Amino acid sequence: xxxxxxxxxxxxxxxxxxxxxxxxxxxxxxxxxxxxxxxxxxxxxxxxxxxxxxxxxxxxxxxxxxxxxxxxxxxxxxxxxxxxxxxxxxxxxxxxxxxxxxxxxxxxxxxxxxxxxxxxxxxxxxxxxxxxxxxxxxxxxxxxxxxxxxxxxxxxxxxxxxxxxxxxxxxxxxxxxxxxxxxxxxxxxxxxxxxxxxxxxxxxxxxxxxxxxxxxxxxxxxxxxxxxxxxxxxxxxx
Amino acid sequence: xxxxxxxxxxxxxxxxxxxxxxxxxxxxxxxxxxxxxxxxxxxxxxxxxxxxxxxxxxxxxxxxxxxxxxxxxxxxxxxxxxxxxxxxxxxxxxxxxxxxxxxxxxxxxxxxxxxxxxxxxxxxxxxxxxxxxxxxxxxxxxxxxxxxxxxxxxxxxxxxxxxxxxxxxxxxxxxxxxxxxxxxxxxxxxxxxxxxxxxxxxxxxxxxxxxxxxxxxxxxxxxxxxxxxxxxxxxxxx
Numbered sequence: 098x099x100x101x102x103x104x105x106x107x108x109x110x111x112x113x114x115x116x117x118x119x120x121x122x123x124x125x126x127x128x129x130x131x132x133x134x135x136x137x138x139x140x141x142x143x144x145x146x147x148x149x150x151x152x153x154x155x156x157x158x159x160x161x162x163x164x165x166x167x168x169x170x171x172x173x174x175x176x177x178x179x180x181x182x183x184x185x186x187x188x189x190x191x192x193x194x195x196x197x198x199x200x201x202x203x204x205x206x207x208x209x210x211x212x213x214x215x216x217x218x219x220x221x222x223x224x225x226x227x228x229x230x231x232x233x234x235x236x237x238x239x240x241x242x243x244x245x246x247x248x249x250x251x252x253x254x255x256x257x258x259x260x261x262x263x264x265x266x267x268x269x270x271x272x273x274x275x276x277x278x279x280x281x282x283x284x285x286x287x288x289x290x291x292x293x294x295x296x297x298x299x300x301x302x303x304x305x306x307x308x309x310x311x312x313x314x315x316x317x318x319x320x321x322x323x324x325x326x327x328x329x330x331x332x333x334x335x
Numbered sequence: 336x337x338x339x340x341x342x343x344x345x346x347x348x349x350x351x352x353x354x355x356x357x358x359x360x361x362x363x364x365x366x367x368x369x370x371x372x373x374x375x376x377x378x379x380x381x382x383x384x385x386x387x388x389x390x391x392x393x394x395x396x397x398x399x400x401x402x403x404x405x406x407x408x409x410x411x412x413x414x415x416x417x418x419x420x421x422x423x424x425x426x427x428x429x430x431x432x433x434x435x436x437x438x439x440x441x442x443x444x445x446x447x448x449x450x451x452x453x454x455x456x457x458x459x460x461x462x463x464x465x466x467x468x469x470x471x472x473x474x475x476x477x478x479x480x481x482x483x484x485x486x487x488x489x490x491x492x493x494x495x496x497x498x499x500x501x502x503x504x505x506x507x508x509x510x511x512x513x514x515x516x517x518x519x520x521x522x523x524x525x526x527x528x529x530x531x532x533x534x535x536x537x538x539x540x541x542x543x544x545x546x547x548x549x550x551x552x553x554x555x556x557x558x559x560x561x562x563x564x565x566x567x568x569x570x571x572x573x
Contacts, residue, residue, distance in 0.1 A: 104514035106344065112514075135513055142526045275373055276342035276350075278516065288380045 098200060098221040099143060102269065102278060103136065105129040108159040108315075109272045112136065113228055115219060116145045117198020124149040124197045125172075126217060126228050127271050128162030130327050136162065137169060147172040149187070149195055151202075153230025153271055154214040155180050155323045157243060157316040164326030174326055177206070180213030184326040189215060205258045207232040209251020210239030216259055225266040227282070233259050234270045235277040238291050241305050243313060244320075248305040249298050260286055336438060336459040337381060340507065340516060341374065343367040346397040346553075347510045350374065351466055353457060354383045355436020362387040362435050363410075364455060364466050365509050366400030368565050374400065375407060385410040387425070387433055387440075391468025391509055392452040393418050393561045395481060395554040402564030412564055415444070418451030422564040427453060443496045445470040447489020448477030454497055463504040465520070471497050472508045473515040476529050479543050481551060482558075486543040487536050498524055 099116040108129060114136065116123035123145040128136060140147055147170040150163040155176065163174040164184065175187030175195075187195070191206035203218040210231045217228040231239030233255050241248045259268075264283030286293055291304050322328075337354040346367060352374065354361035361383040366374060378385055385408040388401040393414065401412040402422065413425030413433075425433070429444035441456040448469040455466040469477030471493050479486045497506075502521030524531055529542050560566075 102516045104342070104516065106347075106514060109344075132514065139515075142522065276344060276370065277377075278340045278342065284380065 098219075099123075099145070100221070100226075101139065103132065103139075105132050105159065107131065109274050110156075110159050111269065111271055111273070111278075112162075113269055114139065114145075115197065115200070115202075115221075116143070117200055120198035121145050122197040123147050124151060124195070124202060125162075125166065126151050127153055127156070127230070128166055130160040130162045130165060130322075133162040133165045133169070136166070140170070146170075148197055149173050149175055149202075151175045151187070151189070151195075151217065152323070153217065153228060153232075154211045155182060155244065155320065156271075157313045157319050158272075159315065160319055160322040161327040164328040167326070168328075177213035177215050179208075180211070182324055182326060184328070207251075207254035207258050208245075209241060209248065209254045210244070210246055212245035212247075214239075214254070216254075218262065225263055226269060227259060227262055227266050228269045228271075229259060230271045233268060233285060233289075233292065235268065235273050235275075235280040236285070236289050238289075240308065240310055240313075242308075242310065243316065248302040251305075252292065252296070252298050252301045255292050336457075337361075337383070338459070338464075339377065341370065341377075343370050343397065345369065347512050348394075348397050349507065349509055349511070349516075350400075351507055352377065352383075353435065353438070353440075353459075354381070355438055358436035359383050360435040361385050362389060362433070362440060363400075363404065364389050365391055365394070365468070366404055368398040368400045368403060368560075371400040371403045371407070374404070378408070384408075386435055387411050387413055389413045389425070389427070389433075389440075389455065390561070391455065391466060391470075392449045393420065393482065393558065394509075395551045395557050396510075397553065398557055398560040399565040402566040405564070406566075415451035415453050417446075418449070420562055420564065422566070445489075445492035445496050446483075447479060447485055447487075447492045448482070450483035450485075452477075452492070454492075456500065463501055464507060465497060465500055465504050466507045466509075467497060468509045471506060471523060471527075471530065473506065473511050473513075473518040474523070474527055476527070478546065478548055478551075480546075480548065481554065486540040489543075490530065490534070490536050490539045493530050 101114040150166040173186035178188035268280040339352040388404040411424035416426035
């Protein structure tokens with residue numbers, strides 16, 4: 098399998114490109130609209146055919162590139178069905194599997210940061226990879242105070258759908274703000290200061306309640322744009 | 336092997352942590368002084384014993400963390416012998432091999448960006464990894480107009496010591512400014528706009544001569560600090 102982790106410095110977002118090295122069919126996860134030209138250049142250089150442009154959730158901090166990638170490549174866009182993004186091609190459900198070449202991407206429902214958060218699980222080269230979006234970050238997790246977020250739900254999602262994976266599963270989050278690029282399930286179970294060490298629901302909810310985070314600075318722009326697959330922002334000339 | 340790629344957002348620098356998963360002996364490559372606490376925390380969480388803190392070259396854009404890491408862990412610092420950094424423990428020479436657990440790091444001399452640039456080559460999990468510093472960047476290369484840089488020398492280094500590796504060798508550079516994290520030798524041979532496609536020495540020298548880059552903004556601070564293993568800047572309270 099071909100695999101690339103890409104970073105958007107302005108929004109600290111990781112985008113992932115996965116492809117079957119034989120068939121060249123590719124999936125992109127959590128693309129950023131400002132990086133679409135970079136990503137398409139890489140896809141072209143590697144001789145890949147993009148078939149899916151997926152988002153782990155409706156992002157509040159950047160605008161997805163999925164709609165633009167669909168327009169420019171014919172790829173199908175996809176996000177959780179419960180997120181209510183009517184313009185996507187794939188309304189993803191827990192347990193659904195998407196094929197790219199000989200590989201499969203498994204959809205797991207991991208709500209809590211938003212009501213529609215997904216984790217994508219891929220097996221490749223004898224390794225399990227988990228694209229956890231904002232549900233599980235490296236030594237952290239997404240906030241739970243917007244977009245139907247719910248701390249108890251997030252804890253349950255992480256424990257039942259991510260921490261249940263093998264300890265050597267590589268965790269690829271949607272963001273990191275300290276320069277980490279990857280983690281593992283075993284590392285997060287042991288060292289995640291919010292979610293690790295079998296923290297109780299009560300303690301986790303208290304931690305999240307006391308975060309007192311600032312209002313997300315791009316939410317008023319990003320949410321409506323992402324509910325329109327990232328296309329409305331283009332039409333408005335932004 | 337355990338492997339972590341780490342990023343310093345302020346200087347766009349990649350730091351690499353490699354370790355034998357059995358013996359826990361670890362090497363860090365191109366550490367950044369401002370990130371030493373982050374890196375030591377990770378080393379501690381993973382239960383690693385740092386034995387080498389290496390630099391691919393005397394950096395002009397950030398101060399190395401090697402001297403501080405040596406003080407705080409007992410690791411040996413190392414940089415190219417020709418770089419003339421008298422405070423290091425390892426004056427590295429072309430062909431030298433450093434062991435960490437059952438793995439070996441091979442030192443290759445790849446001058447041109449500076450006169451003392453090294454590429455480190457590691458074989459792990461059936462894969463060749465090349466830590467190319469600023470000699471070969473993703474779709475680019477280091478500038479050649481400072482620190483005894485020489486374009487013809489750089490081209491020769493890349494062709495003889497890096498492009499001679501297998502095409503599927505993963506290239507881990509010291510920097511990227513567009514959000515790419517890795518490349519391969521095959522990709523760079525095909526798509527590097529400066530060094531790819533068997534470019535002639537004459538054409539490459541012309542490309543580099545015409546870059547007209549700005550004066551490196553941290554060079555006056557970073558060079559003297561790095562020639563002192565990153566320790567003088569600490570003494571000065573910076």
